[in-house]
Amino acid sequence: MSVPTTTGPSRRTVLCGLAVALATPGALAACSSGGTPSGAAPAPAPAPGTTAPSATAAGGGTPVAQIPVGGGTIATVGDRSVLLVQPTAGQFKGFDATCPHQGTTVDPPENGVITCPNHFSQFDAATGAVRKGPADTGLTEVPVTVVDGTVQVS
Incomplete structure (x- = not known):
């Protein structure tokens, strides 16, 4: 056979x-x-109110000019992603860019709202607090400082 x-x-x-x-x-x-x-x-162009992943300045950190007022940018710090935002002019904050729901990297804010592209959880851009689930906790704040025109993760 x-x-x-x-x-x-x-x-x-x-x-x-x-x-x-x-x-x-x-x-x-x-x-x-x-x-x-x-x-x-x-690479696709960044959405309005956002910037492309940030470049690191010579001394470390992200230039403040790369973080739009009302928007933000994702910066890589070591082995993690940090969302740097400027909710109002001259006020800078940092949040762990990982959505607490399932670990997806969130998008920079638009109109004061940070959104997770995976299941569309929403967070307040000024505080990181959850506005809409499925996430049941907010984003973890990361301390930042402004040094010589750059935002640095403390």
Whole structure:
């Protein structure tokens, strides 16, 4: 009795490749002729009232100019993400950028509200207090100071 043979990729191979392509936004861009030179998809523009992830100034910290009044930016401090906000002109605050519901990184505030993109919990941009669940606790405040025109996590 002979065993039938196949000449193309298995169903499993095709489905696994499709899963990888769908899970990796830049994967298909690398195959197209219009991709960026690195093969990665270009980064999206930041939403109004926000900035792109902050750059670190030479002495450490995030330049105050990168934190808009009424908005904020995500800064990487060591191995964690910190949301730096400026609720009113000259007032700077920091919050752990991790949503207490399921650990997703929250978005910078819009109109005084910080939103988690995963399940849409909402937090007050000035206090970090939860405004709307499913999160049942607010964002953890992180002490910050302004030194030489930069916001530094204390």
